[in-house]
Amino acid sequence: MTSRVVLVRGPRAAGGGGGCCSGDVRPFDEGGSHCHAPRDGGDEGVAPVYRALRAALPDDVAIEIVSPSNWLWLVPELVRGGRRRGLRGPALRRSVRAGMAVESLIVDGAVLASGRLPAPAAAVAAVEAELALR
Amino acid sequence: MPAFVVAAVVGVLFFLGYRYYSSYLARKVYALDPAFVTPAHEFNDGNDFVPTNKHVLFGHHFTSVAGAAPIVGPAIAVFWGWGPALTWIVLGTIFAAGVHDFGALAVSVRHKAKSIGTLAGEVINGRARKLFLAIIFFLLTLVNAVFAVVIGNLFVANPGAVIPIVLEIPLAIAIGVYIYRTRSSALIPSIVGVIVLYALILVGNAYPISLDGLADALGVEQTRNVWVVLLFAYTWIASRIPVWVLLQPRDYINSHQLFIALGVIALGVIVGMNTIQAPVINDVPEGSPSFFPFLFITIACGAVSGFHSLVSSGTTSKQLDKETDARYVGYMGAVGEGSLATGAVLAATAGVAASQADWQALYPDFATASSGAVGNFVAGVAQFANNIAVPLDIATIFAAVVVISFAATTMDTGVRLQRYVVQEIGELLNVRAISRNLTVATTIAVLIPLGMALIPGEGEAGYTFGVLWQLFGTTNQLTAGLALSVIAVWVTRQGRNPIAAIIPLVFLLVMTTWALIINLVRFVENDQWVLAPLDALIFVLAVWLIVEAALALVQARRERPAVPVDGTGTGPESVVARANPDEATSDVPLGGADRDDRR
Numbered sequence: 174m175t176s177r178v179v180l181v182r183g184p185r186a187a188g189g190g191g192g193c194c195s196g197d198v199r200p201f202d203e204g205g206s207h208c209h210a211p212r213d214g215g216d217e218g219v220a221p222v223y224r225a226l227r228a229a230l231p232d233d234v235a236i237e238i239v240s241p242s243n244w245l246w247l248v249p250e251l252v253r254g255g256r257r258r259g260l261r262g263p264a265l266r267r268s269v270r271a272g273m274a275v276e277s278l279i280v281d282g283a284v285l286a287s288g289r290l291p292a293p294a295a296a297v298a299a300v301e302a303e304l305a306l307r
Numbered sequence: 308m309p310a311f312v313v314a315a316v317v318g319v320l321f322f323l324g325y326r327y328y329s330s331y332l333a334r335k336v337y338a339l340d341p342a343f344v345t346p347a348h349e350f351n352d353g354n355d356f357v358p359t360n361k362h363v364l365f366g367h368h369f370t371s372v373a374g375a376a377p378i379v380g381p382a383i384a385v386f387w388g389w390g391p392a393l394t395w396i397v398l399g400t401i402f403a404a405g406v407h408d409f410g411a412l413a414v415s416v417r418h419k420a421k422s423i424g425t426l427a428g429e430v431i432n433g434r435a436r437k438l439f440l441a442i443i444f445f446l447l448t449l450v451n452a453v454f455a456v457v458i459g460n461l462f463v464a465n466p467g468a469v470i471p472i473v474l475e476i477p478l479a480i481a482i483g484v485y486i487y488r489t490r491s492s493a494l495i496p497s498i499v500g501v502i503v504l505y506a507l508i509l510v511g512n513a514y515p516i517s518l519d520g521l522a523d524a525l526g527v528e529q530t531r532n533v534w535v536v537l538l539f540a541y542t543w544i545a546s547r548i549p550v551w552v553l554l555q556p557r558d559y560i561n562s563h564q565l566f567i568a569l570g571v572i573a574l575g576v577i578v579g580m581n582t583i584q585a586p587v588i589n590d591v592p593e594g595s596p597s598f599f600p601f602l603f604i605t606i607a608c609g610a611v612s613g614f615h616s617l618v619s620s621g622t623t624s625k626q627l628d629k630e631t632d633a634r635y636v637g638y639m640g641a642v643g644e645g646s647l648a649t650g651a652v653l654a655a656t657a658g659v660a661a662s663q664a665d666w667q668a669l670y671p672d673f674a675t676a677s678s679g680a681v682g683n684f685v686a687g688v689a690q691f692a693n694n695i696a697v698p699l700d701i702a703t704i705f706a707a708v709v710v711i712s713f714a715a716t717t718m719d720t721g722v723r724l725q726r727y728v729v730q731e732i733g734e735l736l737n738v739r740a741i742s743r744n745l746t747v748a749t750t751i752a753v754l755i756p757l758g759m760a761l762i763p764g765e766g767e768a769g770y771t772f773g774v775l776w777q778l779f780g781t782t783n784q785l786t787a788g789l790a791l792s793v794i795a796v797w798v799t800r801q802g803r804n805p806i807a808a809i810i811p812l813v814f815l816l817v818m819t820t821w822a823l824i825i826n827l828v829r830f831v832e833n834d835q836w837v838l839a840p841l842d843a844l845i846f847v848l849a850v851w852l853i854v855e856a857a858l859a860l861v862q863a864r865r866e867r868p869a870v871p872v873d874g875t876g877t878g879p880e881s882v883v884a885r886a887n888p889d890e891a892t893s894d895v896p897l898g899g900a901d902r903d904d905r906r
């Protein structure tokens with residue numbers, strides 16, 4: 174099985190939608206009128222961590238960026254990954270809850286960071302260490 | 308006819324459509340290439356452009372396109388009988404929406420994930436971009452107007468829904484703040500939010516809020532209009548604040564509600580074994596609009612919706628990992644929307660009435676059918692919820708809350724989008740007061756649909772809601788027509804057969820212009836001097852679109868290559884392209900068959 178790294182977006186990342194005619198829709202690309210609200214303090218969210226991981230990890234490691242509202246995909250992913258690692262009952266529930274948090278870093282169901290992403294270099298080191306264990 | 312049998316048959320047809328027709332589209336029409344370097348890879352920035360697992364992307368795409376619109380149209384359209392309504396939903400989903408949503412995604416991916424408005428300018432010509440801007444302007448105006456009326460009507464009919472809906476706003480903001488402060492999961496707070504929202508239904512049921520007194524004090528004949536004004540005042544504010552303050556956390560709640568509603572409909576139909584009480588084809592009273600052409604603009608979302616091209620080409624195309632994923636994400640998104648529309652038909656034909664006489668009393672004429680349609684859907688879903696042991700009065704408010712939540716989110720986003728379009732128009736006209744001033748742009752974006760929603764019309768009860776809804780339908784189908792034109796031109800330039808896009812394109816344009824002409828004559832005869840010019844303007848846009856599409860297609864046929872451009876990733880030009888990576892990232896002009904097909 175190829176490994177999968179999951180990055181959960183922050184709580185204020187643009188995007189996500191519900192309702193017809195909703196979502197992050199841009200009628201035009203070149204117009205300057207559709208601007209997202211700037212992120213706090215110029216924070217780029219998950220992008221720097223993603224770019225660092227993509228540069229460091231081999232191509233066969235999948236890296237997904239997921240909206241925290243996409244529970245329909247995240248929950249099964251975390252449950253499957255947790256069960257593969259032998260988690261059951263309360264331990265599995267805790268793992269799933271931690272993985273569902275905004276700005277989480279997950280490797281094959283193992284939650285390496287929850288609620289706040291580490292710096293890009295630290296994230297790369299943590300993921301590489303996790304993958305080396307397999 | 309048992310409702311669950313109909314649902315099962317529709318499900319099988321949708322499966323066959325996905326299995327075979329989308330496969331044909333993928334291979335022969337869009338010639339998807341698994342080796343093609345998608346914009347998500349080419350411009351990967353970890354932000355907007357991110358290669359994303361197709362299941363993750365489907366979740367984003369489906370929740371972005373599913374909502375209130377595929378509920379309202381079918382609930383009106385069963386006036387002509389459930390047969391025509393369901394036939395259009397099934398055929399439209401398989402042969403029009405699937406082609407359109409999937410195609411917009413495929414074409415956008417082949418053009419650096421540019422949005423459909425930009426593609427109209429580049430693939431057809433510069434005039435088409437202005438045409439798109441005009442169509443979108445009217446579409447958003449009518450979207451905002453009709454949903455304000457829908458919500459206003461529902462508040463008047465279900466005063467118990469007012470408290471939960473109003474308190475959903477601070478509830479959503481609180482969820483957003485909580486997630487931000489605690490950095491916790493969005494799942495648990497949003498589930499708690501849904502539970503609190505549904506608990507508020509009990510409060511709303513105990514303390515219904517009516518604005519009849521306020522309407523009387525203000526001298527407003529229809530209480531609905533007071534709600535409409537309040538709603539637009541709210542959206543003026545809501546569309547100005549960042550998406551993560553209100554819109555995004557409310558979407559968390561809505562995403563749960565979408566699946567809860569679908570689950571309630573499915574379970575209720577199975578448990579209750581409700582039978583469809585509406586006739587297959589309804590013998591409508593003389594003078595009613597005929598289902599040719601009006602059915603095809605009454606059901607827009609749910610059969611084919613131009614708005615989906617904005618989502619497909621706006622964000623989804625930036626996240627497509629492999630080009631071949633477009634089939635699953637785009638086509639299945641259309642199927643999901645068709646499933647929701649099917650649920651609406653079942654609610655308005657099987658859930659809402661216990662006998663054919665009861666149903667006929669709800670749909671005696673088009674004006675009654677259209678003004679009561681959403682209420683009928685609410686009553687139908689309430690009956691399905693009642694089948695699974697939810698008390699009927701609570702179930703009714705639950706169904707109303709679901710519809711209003713979706714409609715309110717659509718209004719939030721609709722006004723926000725309209726502001727962008729107003730600013731685009733300001734830039735085009737070089738009026739900086741509009742293009743650079745958010746307050747002015749938002750005020751314009753709010754006042755125009757507000758005026759539309761308040762216009763007086765036919766009969767003592769004000770204008771027929773169905774008329775306004777049909778105008779929305781025509782602009783939505785014109786948007787789809789423009790997207791299908793872009794798709795057809797692009798497919799032709801690739802030397803492939805564009806018939807799969809041309810048939811729905813011609814069908815939509817014929818039905819739309821036909822309906823516009825009939826309505827125009829009627830508006831003039833009835834001295835409807837607000838609706839008549841609006842209809843005439845939309846008709847001009849339709850004719851303009853027909854001319855542009857025809858010219859572009861003729862030109863594309865002249866330019867098409869003798870041999871279809873290979874889409875397998877194995878042809879000789881694939882090798883050439885892979886051997887010339889500079890070509891794969893160059894900013895080449897669009898339009899040539901061999902110029903935009905970079906691998």
